[in-house]
Every structure is written in C-alpha cells, then in structure tokens.
Amino acid sequence: MKCLNxxxxxxxxxxxxxxxxxxxAQRAACSEVDTEALDWLARMARSHSEVAYHGVVTLQRGxxxxxxxxxxxxxxGYSSEHLTRLxxxxxxxxxSHHPLNCTHPGERLLNLGDRVDPGDCGLAGYYRFQLSPxxxxxxxxxxxxxxxxxxxxxxxxxxxxxxxxxxxxxxxTLGRGDxxxxxxxxxxxxxxxxxxxxxxxxxxxxxxHPHPDYPAAGARLTVPWTVSWLPGGFTATxxxxxxxxxxxxxxxxxxxxxxxxxxxxxxRPGEGLARLGSSLxxxxxxxxxxxxxxxxxxGEVPVNTARMVADSIRVAR
Amino acid sequence: xxxxxxxxxxxxxxxxxTELELHRVLGELEHNAELRQTWVRYQVARSVMAGQPxxxxxxxxSRSVSAALAAEAGAGEPRSGLRERWLRPLxxxxxxxxxxxxxxxxxxxxxxxxxxxxxSTPVAASGVSAVGFVNSLGAxxxxxxYGAQAVPQLExxxxxxxxxxxxxxxxxxxxxHAEHAALNSPQGLIPFARVPQIEE
Numbered sequence: 001m002k003c004l005n006x007x008x009x010x011x012x013x014x015x016x017x018x019x020x021x022x023x024x025a026q027r028a029a030c031s032e033v034d035t036e037a038l039d040w041l042a043r044m045a046r047s048h049s050e051v052a053y054h055g056v057v058t059l060q061r062g063x064x065x066x067x068x069x070x071x072x073x074x075x076x077g078y079s080s081e082h083l084t085r086l087x088x089x090x091x092x093x094x095x096s097h098h099p100l101n102c103t104h105p106g107e108r109l110l111n112l113g114d115r116v117d118p119g120d121c122g123l124a125g126y127y128r129f130q131l132s133p134x135x136x137x138x139x140x141x142x143x144x145x146x147x148x149x150x151x152x153x154x155x156x157x158x159x160x161x162x163x164x165x166x167x168x169x170x171x172x173t174l175g176r177g178d179x180x181x182x183x184x185x186x187x188x189x190x191x192x193x194x195x196x197x198x199x200x201x202x203x204x205x206x207x208x209h210p211h212p213d214y215p216a217a218g219a220r221l222t223v224p225w226t227v228s229w230l231p232g233g234f235t236a237t238x239x240x241x242x243x244x245x246x247x248x249x250x251x252x253x254x255x256x257x258x259x260x261x262x263x264x265x266x267x268r269p270g271e272g273l274a275r276l277g278s279s280l281x282x283x284x285x286x287x288x289x290x291x292x293x294x295x296x297x298x299g300e301v302p303v304n305t306a307r308m309v310a311d312s313i314r315v316a317r
Numbered sequence: 318x319x320x321x322x323x324x325x326x327x328x329x330x331x332x333x334x335t336e337l338e339l340h341r342v343l344g345e346l347e348h349n350a351e352l353r354q355t356w357v358r359y360q361v362a363r364s365v366m367a368g369q370p371x372x373x374x375x376x377x378x379s380r381s382v383s384a385a386l387a388a389e390a391g392a393g394e395p396r397s398g399l400r401e402r403w404l405r406p407l408x409x410x411x412x413x414x415x416x417x418x419x420x421x422x423x424x425x426x427x428x429x430x431x432x433x434x435x436x437s438t439p440v441a442a443s444g445v446s447a448v449g450f451v452n453s454l455g456a457x458x459x460x461x462x463y464g465a466q467a468v469p470q471l472e473x474x475x476x477x478x479x480x481x482x483x484x485x486x487x488x489x490x491x492x493x494h495a496e497h498a499a500l501n502s503p504q505g506l507i508p509f510a511r512v513p514q515i516e517e
Contacts, residue, residue: 044503059510068510083506091515093506095499106501152324159503168503184507205517207506208496229323237501248497255498255508259490272479274487279511281487283479296486298494300502308327311355 033121037129038112040145043166044159045110048072049079049100051165055138055189056086061182061277073194077101081207082197091203098209105237109252123252126150126233134160137169138186147253153231153305154254155181155278165191173278173300182277182300210238219245221262223289229312231305242316256280256299258309263292271310273303282306289315322352488513 054071069084080096112122127147134142142160149156156174161167170185224242233251240247248257267285274281282297284307295313297306325342345352491512498508509515 048503048505057507057510059507061511066510068507070506072505081506083509085510085515089514093509093515095506104500106503110503171504184504203515203517205509205515207499207509209500210497229320237497246493248494248501250498250501253502255494255502257490257494257497259486259493268475270475270479272476272481272483274480274483276487277511279487279491281483281490283483283486285479294482294486296483296490298487298490299498304327308323 033124034129034131037131037145038124040131040143040161040166041123041129042111044145044161044168045107047162047166047168048107049074051167051191052194053167053189053191054193054195056187057184058187059182059184061279064277067187069198071195071197074100084198084201089203090201091205092197092201093205093207094197095207095209105235106250106252106255109233109235109250123233126154126231126251127156127253134163138189140164140169140186140189142169151231152302153308154251154301157253175278175302182279214239221245221260223262223291223293224316225260225288226314226316227258227309227312228314229308231301231308254300256297256301256306256309258313259296259298260288260313261294261296263294266292267294271307280306282310284310286310286313288313322349323355326352326356492516 052072052074054069057068057070059066059068066088067086069086070082072079072081074080077100078097079100080094080098082092082094084092109123112124127149130146130148132144132146134144136142137160141163143163145157145159145161147157147159156178158170158172158174159168160170162169167189168184169189170183172180172184173182175181220241220243222243226240226242227247227249230249231251234249235251237248237250237255245261246257246259248255263285269285269287271282271284273283278300280297280299280301280303282303284295284297286293286295295310297309299306322342322345342352346356492509492515495508495512499506502508
C-alpha cells in the first residue's frame with residue numbers, strides 16, 4: 001500500500017521534473033564543450049529506460065573480482081531490474097516496477113539539456129569530456145568517452161558505450177595518474193528477451209526506493225545538522241531531513257553519503273580511512289553542539305573530498 | 318574563509334599544493350584565525366591517521382616557513398636550468414612537509430578521558446551504535462602540558478582504532494549508500510555489487 005502511494009505520488013512529481021528546454025542554446029553558452037560527448041552522456045542516461053537487456057558483468061577492484069548477472073526488462077511504463085551475485089555471497093537484488101517517467105537527480109544531471117539556468121554548464125563545468133572510437137566489448141562495437149575531472153574532488157572515468165544503444169559496456173574509475181581503481185565490464189550481453197531471476201539464492205533483497213521528495217522514515221538524531229560545504233556540482237539525491245542520520249550527494253557520475261552518529265561517550269578526535277577499489281570509508285571523530293559525534297563519509301570520491309565535507313558539518317539552525 | 322583558500326589548504330594537506338598555493342595559504346594564515354583553526358583540525362585529524370603524535374609546537378609557523386621560502390627563493394635566482402626547475406618543487410614540498418609537521422594548536426581540547434562505561438557499550442546496535450569503540454580506544458592517554466593548555470599525546474593505538482572504525486563503517490553503511498547510488502549513478506544496480514555482504 002505504501003508502495004502504491006509512492007507510485008501515485010512519483011508519477012506526478014517526477015513527471016513535472018521532465019521539463020524540456022533548449023539544449024543547443026544551453027551548450028552554446030559553455031565554451032570548449034564537446035557537445036557530441038554530452039549527447040552520448042545523455043543517451044547513456046536515457047538508455048536505462050529504453051533498453052532491455054541481460055548479461056554477465058565483471059567488477060574488478062584491485063585484486064578482487066566479482067562476477068554478477070544483471071538484467072533489465074521494460075513493460076507498461078515500468079522497468080524491472082535484478083542483479084545476482086555469481087561469486088562469493090549468494091545474493092540477489094531486485095528492483096521491480098520502477099516507473100520509467102521517474103528520474104532521480106543523478107540522471108537529470110547527466111541530461112544537460114534539462115538545465116534551465118543559462119551560464120550553468122552543469123556537469124561540463126566539473127569534467128572535461130572527449131569522445132573517440134572504442135573497441136569491441138562483449139561482442140558489441142563501442143564509443144569511448146573519456147571524462148577528466150576539472151578539480152580534485154572527484155575521480156575520472158573512462159566509459160565505453162554501445163555504439164547502437166548507448167548502454168554502458170565498460171566503465172573504469174580513474175584515480176590520480178589515471179590509475180584504474182575500479183572496472184565494471186560486460187562479459188556477455190543480450191538485448192531484448194527478458195530473463196527470469198536465477199532461483200535458489202540465499203539472500204534476496206528488494207532494492208529500496210527512497211522517494212526524492214519525502215524524507216525517509218527511521219532513526220532521528222537529537223542534533224539537527226547540515227553539511228555546509230559541497231564540491232561544485234554535487235546535489236542531494238533526496239530530501240534532506242535535518243535530523244536524519246544520512247545525506248547522499250551526487251554530481252551525476254560520482255555519489256557519496258554522509259552518516260552521522262551521536263556517540264554515547266567521548267571519543268578522541270581523529271580520522272580513519274578504509275578503501276576498496278574506488279570506494280572509500282572515511283570516519284572522523286568530532287564534536288557537534290558539544291556532543292561527541294562520529295561522521296562517516298562513504299562513497300566513490302577522493303579522501304580529500306570526504307575530509308572537507310566532514311569538516312564542514314555544522315549544527316543546523 | 319574563501320573556498321579557494323580551503324581548497325589550497327586541503328591540497329597542502331595531501332601534498333598536492335603548488336608553490337603558489339603554499340604562498341597564498343601562508344600569507345593568509347598570519348591574519349586569518351578561521352583558516353588557522355581549519356588547519357589545526359585537518360592537522361590533528363591527519364596526524365592520527367599518519368600515526369604521528371600530536372605534540373605542541375611553536376605558534377608562529379607561518380613566519381618561520383615564510384622565511385624559509387624566502388631564503389630558498391633568493392638563493393637560486395639567476396639560475397633557471399633544468400636542475401633548478403626540478404629541484405624547486407622538491408624544495409617546496411619539503412617546506413610544505415615541515416609546515417604540516419608543525420602545528421598551531423588552538424584552544425581545542427583534543428581528548429577527553431574515556432568514560433567508565435566504555436567496556437559495557439553494546440556491540441550489536443544499529444543507528445547510534447558504538448561498534449568499534451570497544452577495546453579499540455581503551456588505552457590510557459598521556460597528557461603533557463604546555464603553559465596553561467593541556468596538550469594530549471595521541472598514541473599510535475588511535476590510528477589503528479580509527480582505521481578499524483572506518484573499515485567497520487564501510488560494512489555497516491555500504492548497502493544504504495548503494496540504495497541511493499543505484500538510483501543516482503549510471504550503472505543501475507551495480508553499486509550493490511560493492512556491498513561486502515548484502516542484507517535482506
């Protein structure tokens with residue numbers, strides 16, 4: 001029932017957000033922008049709601065390699081997706097009945113044509129894009145989209161998209177010195193026919209669908225807090241509840257979340273860091289309104305970004 | 318404090334600052350209390366990560382470092398050969414390193430002694446949880462004093478404890494992060510493949 005309410009609300013709210021504007025005029029205002037590259041980026045974002053497929057994907061992070069099966073089907077204005085782990089934990093994640101006309105902030109950021117503010121180059125203000133012919137991946141011809149950050153708050157990417165459908169066939173996250181931190185790649189891909197989720201998994205998780213406009217229910221803190229600094233181009237993925245324990249931000253390509261815990265006792269101020277591939281966990285013990293708190297930044301951003309975001313946390317007025 | 322200064326400061330912390338940025342930060346440090354505070358916070362945090370003790374140091378770092386930079390700049394003025402161009406950034410880095418090694422400590426109290434209920438803090442909890450604090454930060458701190466201020470010595474145990482905290486939080490929060498990343502990054506459900514252990 002809750003889900004139905006959400007669907008009703010989302011079709012209204014999300015429908016409104018899909019305003020058309022002149023992409024060409026917008027881009028003309030931003031110099032040295034490869035408009036063809038941006039078109040591919042927007043096509044890639046749209047491919048989510050236009051292309052049904054199933055396939056096998058490898059995810060490489062340092063020495064660790066995972067193999068997962070992914071599938072997406074489209075029917076009657078809704079998409080359904082599932083991801084099944086074929087290595088390690090026997091787990092499956094399912095998202096069914098996601099309305100196609102519902103877009104989230106991350107996807108909208110990739111559609112530069114959606115911007116209304118002239119002089120705002122959107123993503124192109126934070127990354128440089130370059131397009132070139134790509135190689136064959138999973139039997140499909142690709143185009144190569146090199147994405148370099150213009151500042152030090154985000155990683156670079158090398159995206160290889162299907163030349164026909166713009167589906168992302170391979171994505172490499174690049175750290176300093178173009179070091180590959182994570183690589184996602186289709187090993188096998190088929191378009192069209194739906195695929196039933198694999199049976200017999202120990203863990204089946206229905207992906208949650210936080211409504212972009214309503215704060216999530218759950219634990220609340222006694223100190224309302226705010227993040228007073230964000231790297232340029234990052235925006236909240238859902239409505240910020242000042243007393244909620246989590247915030248998530250995206251620039252369209254990178255995502256990070258900030259978690260705040262009120263501690264039962266004093267903790268020595270300090271910071272700690274754990275990494276896996278492009279993912280980072282940065283914890284920071286500090287004080288907020290004279291109370292000890294632990295801030296954790298989790299996401300696919302450099303430690304620099306995490307540290308500055310953690311440092312900017314203040315009591316919300 | 319301007320964003321640019323904050324950026325430079327952060328870059329300096331990660332040894333990514335250019336000489337120009339170093340000069341700008343140093344120039345500003347002298348009369349910008351907020352910047353000094355930010356520096357102190359970054360520095361204290363980083364010292365723990367690097368396992369360096371946070372001791373007390375001279376209060377006037379900017380002047381001594383500026384002097385060091387000026388001396389360095391004056392020395393090799395006429396020469397601009399290959400060797401010079403290679404050496405200069407190195408020298409600046411060395412200066413930056415010495416800057417980060419020397420901390421201006423403000424009036425902050427860095428450490429409050431562990432509360433007696435530390436050992437009984439429950440391990441399994443969600444939301445406001447204390448996972449990771451048990452046994453990890455239990456070591457007794459040594460206090461040194463300098464003038465009127467109590468200045469703590471952070472022992473290396475804190476570094477290990479914080480690293481462990483970060484690792485645990487990655488386990489604890491990665492799935493919730495993935496729920497949002499999956500809707501806001503172009504790889505569909507792939508962010509879930511980054512979750513160490515998917516829970517129902």
